[in-house]
Amino acid sequence: xxxxADPAVRSTWPAPWSTLSPEDQxxxxxxxxxxxxxxxxxxxxxxxxxxxxxxxxxxxLDFTSDGRFVTRTFERELAVELRLPSLEMQFRERxxxxxxxxxxxxxxxAEAEAxxxxxxxxxxxxxxxxxxxxxxxxxxxxxxDAEDYSPQACAxxxxxxxxxxxxxxxxxxxxxxxxxxxxxxxxxAPEPRRGAAVGFSPGDAGQGEPYFFVDTxxxxxxxxxxxxxxxxxxxxxxxRLIVEASAVRRA
Numbered sequence: 152x153x154x155x156a157d158p159a160v161r162s163t164w165p166a167p168w169s170t171l172s173p174e175d176q177x178x179x180x181x182x183x184x185x186x187x188x189x190x191x192x193x194x195x196x197x198x199x200x201x202x203x204x205x206x207x208x209x210x211x212l213d214f215t216s217d218g219r220f221v222t223r224t225f226e227r228e229l230a231v232e233l234r235l236p237s238l239e240m241q242f243r244e245r246x247x248x249x250x251x252x253x254x255x256x257x258x259x260x261a262e263a264e265a266x267x268x269x270x271x272x273x274x275x276x277x278x279x280x281x282x283x284x285x286x287x288x289x290x291x292x293x294x295x296d297a298e299d300y301s302p303q304a305c306a307x308x309x310x311x312x313x314x315x316x317x318x319x320x321x322x323x324x325x326x327x328x329x330x331x332x333x334x335x336x337x338x339x340a341p342e343p344r345r346g347a348a349v350g351f352s353p354g355d356a357g358q359g360e361p362y363f364f365v366d367t368x369x370x371x372x373x374x375x376x377x378x379x380x381x382x383x384x385x386x387x388x389x390x391r392l393i394v395e396a397s398a399v400r401r402a
Contacts, residue, residue: 168360168376175307176359182236182308183353185300187336188293189238189255191285192263193222193231194333199281200225206286214338216320216327218313226276235316236309238302242270249274255300260293263300287334312353315361315376319351322363322389340393347397363389365396372396 171179194210201223203209213221218235221243230243240263241252251273253266264283271278293300302309316338320327323340329350330339339350348366352358362375374392379385 168380170380171311175311178305178308179311180308180354180359181305182302182312183336184291185302185305186233186235186238186309186312187289188260189233189240189263189300190220190331190333190336191289191292192240192267193220193233194285195283196231196267196281197222197225198284198286200229200276210286210333212331212333214316214320214329214331216317218317220331220333227274229274229276235313236302236306238300238309240266242274244274256303257299257301259296259299261296285334289334315353316351318386319361319363319389322386322393323349323351349393349397363392365393367396370396 168176190212193212197210197212198206201209202225209223211223213223215221220233220235222230222232224230228245230246231240232243232248233240237254239252239254241248243249251266251270253263255263268278268281271281316336317327319338320329323329323338329341331337332339335352335355337350337352339348346368349364351361351363353361358373358375360376362373364374365372372392374389379388382388
């Protein structure tokens with residue numbers, strides 16, 4: 152667990168949710184949807200090429216404290232990352248980024264797919280193995296040439312989303328590297344705490360605002376962005392919830 156005294160945690164914490172204007176909250180929701188859409192390309196690549204018998208394991212991503220979603224390493228020591236807040240995609244080879252990043256601004260899903268196929272060809276992978284299928288269903292995903300991505304249209308929302316996810320990663324893991332479920336952008340601590348699932352969601356259909364959670368199997372504890380609005384040291388409060396709620400499982 153990262154210490155609440157860590158200045159990186161405090162400095163990246165976003166503005167209190169309750170102080171955001173309706174326009175800012177709408178930009179945050181738009182940023183979350185843009186990110187969710189683009190993250191699916193990483194999940195598709197991982198589902199097509201990463202090792203693992205179960206697709207739900209193959210598509211798991213890493214999220215790093217500097218704001219990157221990264222696939223697990225697959226053939227030829229390759230991985231693919233998506234960077235916040237720009238939402239640029241780039242292949243990595245032996246842990247290092249390669250040339251030819253994909254900037255999604257005013258680019259369509261069809262163009263994203265074409266970029267991926269070219270990069271796979273350049274990296275010596277079989278393009279026929281690539282599939283757009285996913286082991287889950289997401290409503291309202293962009294497809295084809297019908298609509299372009301536009302990170303610039305929700306730039307402030309992406310900054311806010313980046314701040315939440317980076318700080319949550321620091322709270323959930325001592326090294327700031329956590330697991331991401333691409334279906335929902337939920338971050339999970341690398342290991343359960345005393346059998347409890349511990350994580351962070353940037354919001355979903357049931358809860359529009361970001362929140363931390365602890366699921367003990369007996370009870371699901373939530374700490375929302377609004378709950379944290381008046382806290383001076385929000386990282387410490389979130390960390391305390393995790394410790395106290397996890398202890399319920401042990402009891």
